[in-house]
Amino acid sequence: MQRVLVAGTSGYIGRYTARAFKKRGWFVRVLVRDPEKLRHPGPFGEPALEGIVDEIVTGDATKPDTLHDITDGIDTVFSSMGLRSSKPGRTYRDVDYLGNVNILQEALHHDVQKFIYVSIFKADEMMEMQIVKAHEEFVQALRDSGIDYSILRPNAYFPDMTQFQKMAASGAIVWPGDGNLTINPIHGEDMASVCVDTAARGHQEINVGGPDVFSYKELFTLAFTTIGKDPRIIFIPLWIVKGIHTIIKPLNARIADMLYFAIAVNEIDNAAPRYGERHMKDFFEEFGGKRISEK
Numbered sequence: 001m002q003r004v005l006v007a008g009t010s011g012y013i014g015r016y017t018a019r020a021f022k023k024r025g026w027f028v029r030v031l032v033r034d035p036e037k038l039r040h041p042g043p044f045g046e047p048a049l050e051g052i053v054d055e056i057v058t059g060d061a062t063k064p065d066t067l068h069d070i071t072d073g074i075d076t077v078f079s080s081m082g083l084r085s086s087k088p089g090r091t092y093r094d095v096d097y098l099g100n101v102n103i104l105q106e107a108l109h110h111d112v113q114k115f116i117y118v119s120i121f122k123a124d125e126m127m128e129m130q131i132v133k134a135h136e137e138f139v140q141a142l143r144d145s146g147i148d149y150s151i152l153r154p155n156a157y158f159p160d161m162t163q164f165q166k167m168a169a170s171g172a173i174v175w176p177g178d179g180n181l182t183i184n185p186i187h188g189e190d191m192a193s194v195c196v197d198t199a200a201r202g203h204q205e206i207n208v209g210g211p212d213v214f215s216y217k218e219l220f221t222l223a224f225t226t227i228g229k230d231p232r233i234i235f236i237p238l239w240i241v242k243g244i245h246t247i248i249k250p251l252n253a254r255i256a257d258m259l260y261f262a263i264a265v266n267e268i269d270n271a272a273p274r275y276g277e278r279h280m281k282d283f284f285e286e287f288g289g290k291r292i293s294e295k
């Protein structure tokens with residue numbers, strides 16, 4: 001039986017991926033900071049994992065002392081471990097780069113055969129963002145380590161799109177640029193399936209998107225219609241956002257990152273190769289629409 005360690009298991013992709021490995025007959029060990037989280041489903045329908053996975057180990061990726069032997073007897077490590085948003089005291093570099101390096105060192109120590117890592121689509125074009133830079137620094141460490149690796153580069157996940165429904169529910173979506181570039185977000189379960197497929201031997205780097213490609217304008221319209229509202233989208237000229245970014249950049253790295261992202265999605269098309277079978281519209285109706293109408 002093949003044995004995998006899944007890091008980032010309490011998160012959106014980690015939950016689906018741990019379950020997907022299990023469904024394909026693997027022995028699944030998971031690394032979490034708080035095992036209690038695995039008793040309950042995630043906020044967007046991600047599965048509870050207690051009673052599904054074989055072994056739960058507790059550790060903090062940024063504290064190497066807590067990671068001893070997490071990869072003992074393991075063939076493959078999968079990591080979607082990372083910082084969701086930067087907070088004072090913990091940076092993307094600390095968690096996404098150095099935290100994953102700590103896990104990689106354990107993997108090398110125990111002669112793990114393969115390391116699968118989730119980075120970010122078109123990272124090379126967005127290296128100015130701290131989160132992207134930290135992911136890619138780890139990718140480089142992985143390449144340099146000599147271990148067999150797969151790197152997945154998804155463009156966006158379904159839950160992130162529900163922020164547009166929240167804006168729609170509040171009356172209007174305000175967006176820089178003209179909304180004409182495209183994106184195809186992916187559901188966690190579809191992403192997990194691609195992740196497990198890459199466990200086969202051989203270096204792989206795969207760009208991943210979902211089955212439906214939208215312009216941002218079409219996506220925003222869907223966000224409105226799935227909550228029964230007429231679309232109201234306000235576009236801010238990009239030059240204004242760029243001007244604010246230039247002023248903010250030396251003053252506040254976090255806000256500068258957010259502005260840079262807003263500019264990047266208007267200059268870098270985000271349509272990735274299409275995988276999966278779950279649709280954004282169904283997800284909007286199930287999680288966005290339902291929650292908003294229940295309020």
Ligand SMILES: NC(=O)c1ccc[n+]([C@@H]2O[C@H](COP(=O)([O-])OP(=O)(O)OC[C@H]3O[C@@H](n4cnc5c(N)ncnc54)[C@H](OP(=O)(O)O)[C@@H]3O)[C@@H](O)[C@H]2O)c1
Pocket residue numbers: 007008009010011012013014031032033034037059060061062080081082083084095099118119120121153154155156157160
């Ligand atoms: N969101 C997107 O649209 C998008 C697009 C492309 C790529 N990505 C990347 O895809 C990956 C997976 O995303 P996701 O949405 O599944 O992320 P997520 O839901 O935020 O999950 C992150 C996981 O990392 C764990 N973690 C954080 N710090 C840790 C630490 N110090 N030690 C151990 N575990 C720690 C979290 O555990 P706790 O529950 O304990 O915090 C959580 O299980 C991330 O690297 C993300 O940057 C995301």
